[in-house]
Amino acid sequence: MDISALPARERILLTAHDLFYADGIRATGIDRVIAASGVTKVTFYRHFPSKDDLVRAFLDHRHARWMAWFVDALGRRGAHERAGNAGALLLLADVMAEWFADPAFRGCAFINAVAEVGGSVEGAAERAREHKREMVEVIAGLLPAALPARMALAQAAALGVDGAIVKAQMGGAAPAREAVDDLRRLLEALAATLHR
Amino acid sequence: MDISALPARERILLTAHDLFYADGIRATGIDRVIAASGVTKVTFYRHFPSKDDLVRAFLDHRHARWMAWFVDALGRRGAHERAGNAGALLLLADVMAEWFADPAFRGCAFINAVAEVGGSVEGAAERAREHKREMVEVIAGLLPAALPARMALAQAAALGVDGAIVKAQMGGAAPAREAVDDLRRLLEALAATLHR
């Protein structure tokens, strides 16, 4: 995708996304976003009156992009057909494995944002909660529609997914693979509760 | 504890701990640590040649303090006597509930540190991994010593614990309680795999 052909606002937002996600929000100055997006200061501040506004726009953009990828990655593995089957939850492990293998992977942008600016950028924590809420809903879609404890089970699975994300982010010897193995074991245990 | 009576190095370290944990590492400037610990700049830089050195010392201190609390909190609930029992894993939910209820709770310092400075402070990620490794070992101590999949099970449980921590940190309506409920459900599912 050729970024330089896009209108200024998109260019700024896409550039900020890559920098914020890769290096962190606090570590990325406005000047660097401006230089990298090939825009001038006036243009930037016309679109985003303050850095906090850009951070919020970044989170909204990230949410839309990640959710689309997440739903698609599940769909590519036949989540729709298998939904309700005991094994459908297990697809989460494969999907996470795909994400962790991305060289650009640096954890969940929302978990990171809460750690970095959760208390200082208004609306950041709310967006993080909303993001996780929607993630849980997609996970719930893998479970039998009539299951009474459906949402509770989906939330337990989401806990495992988030745990795997932070473990994979910490890096080290063979962390991403280990995180996926742990997650698979955990999801198997949860799926087994369906048969009782 | 009267901090002002301690030698300068301890005063700096304890002050930095509170500020780094409460507000974040990047958001806390050296000047603020210096002012709050009642020390001068020369004294500070004699003990910690750079901020990164202070960050590493903070992580080491935090690790020792948190692990001691964790082991103690489990012990207070009879973890030693119940170790190996199917229900021992469930103690983790109670222990996390105790932590989440602390007004100073702001997530796991190591997860936060990786998100904030994982790539820029040398040694931060390594310390985070070591911290989690030791946490897993304590969790493994709750499981039957002869269990073949002991470590794998402990790691799966640790994934749930970390997921609960980040969920509780995000705040919102009733997040800490929810995170504990989710964690309990997840640990029950894992404990059930012992009976098969």
Add this chain to the structure above:
DNA sequence: CCACATGTAGACAGACCTGTCTACATGCCT
């Protein structure tokens, strides 16, 4: 008794941060 670690007080440098400002160009819609 003197050497050294430990401490105090505060100025200073140089970098980077966010955000504002002036002055000018272009193209589109009415």
Add this chain to the structure above:
DNA sequence: AGGCATGTAGACAGGTCTGTCTACATGTGG
């Protein structure tokens, strides 16, 4: 023809950051 959104170029202000510097005080161990 005129008005307005959108764009460019770059100087500037005022703050915060990390880290260094000079100059002096105190107490303890060899």
